[in-house]
Amino acid sequence: MTRVSDVSVPGVSGTTGPPVPAGCRAGRVARVDRGLLTVLTADGEQRVHAGSLLRGGSAPAVGDWVAVRGELAVALLPRRTAFVRTAAGRGSAPQVVAANVDLVLVVDSLAAPARLRRIERYLAVAWGSGAPPAVVLTKADLCPDVPAAVAQVAEDAIGVVVLPVSAVTGAGIEAVRGLLAPGCTAAMVGPSGVGKSSLANALAGRPVAATAGIRGDGRGRHTTTARQLHQLPGGALLVDTPGMRELALAGEDGLDDAFADVVALATGCRFRDCAHRTEPGCAVAAAIEDGELDPGRLLGWRKLQAEAHRQALRSDARARATETARLRALHRQHRARPGR
């Protein structure tokens, strides 16, 4: 039984979700299976048909609020935030991984040397989603020097808390719980196999997500196949996402937050349009020279900026193609029924 208070979101009118049209009730999407939505409503969990919502440009995603009438979701309610995934490649439309998220947990593993560039990328996407991130480093039990590994990541994760955890020993789990206020919705993102599902289970205190270890069918990778909203004992909600190998930036939003240190350094450059290459008086180059800034971080920043720029051009092209198709359809309609 889901009480209304369990599905509330801070900042959204009271405890019953956003306002809905007359005769409808609010439901929080916990799971999407093709045309069927599992929604949390005041009356508990319910399966409803997505109906015409699937045809629009923005289909309901996990975490969305929908207006439900009978057994049909009739309207998608406005989103506060959206964690968008843009698969790398041409023509790939952005896909909402989780909506109305208050906190993005960027999950990576301590079992191997930190992949700083990968964490930076996830942080940039998280900041761009409108929800602040935190970094959770799993498998602390497999790391010989946890404080050193955490410090290394923290140096690049500007203004972001970095917490080591182990789902095996339970170390650090309480600290992560401390980030999850009642009614808050957190989404975990990170590559496959880093231990997101194991973390979800540890936070829930019971198996809510299948892990590679439990499944045991030897396929190993990509245990999580569907996004799902889990209710945690403390009253927070947690979205588990399948590992995203090709997480690409949807645009430039979030880049400046993820690289706030480099952006701050760049304000000290002599030229406003300094490219931080060979310009005289470049404060970024000076910081690298002094060993204050990791040159890899500048390269990472450049790479993500170029990628964001390409992605922006691509979505412009997509928008133009959609508009052309719309105008053509209008034109055809007009020819078929002149005078209307």
Ligand SMILES: Nc1nc2c(ncn2[C@@H]2O[C@H](COP(=O)(O)OP(=O)(O)OP(=O)(O)O)[C@@H](O)[C@H]2O)c(=O)[nH]1
């Ligand atoms: N030693 C150790 N192993 C862990 C820990 N957390 C997860 N694992 C193991 O790492 C493997 C992957 O864990 P999952 O929780 O399935 O990883 P995931 O990120 O959910 O993977 P996907 O569902 O594919 O995205 C499993 O074999 C887990 O048992 C941990 O804290 N310590």
Ligand SMILES: [Zn+2]
């Ligand atoms: Zn410069």
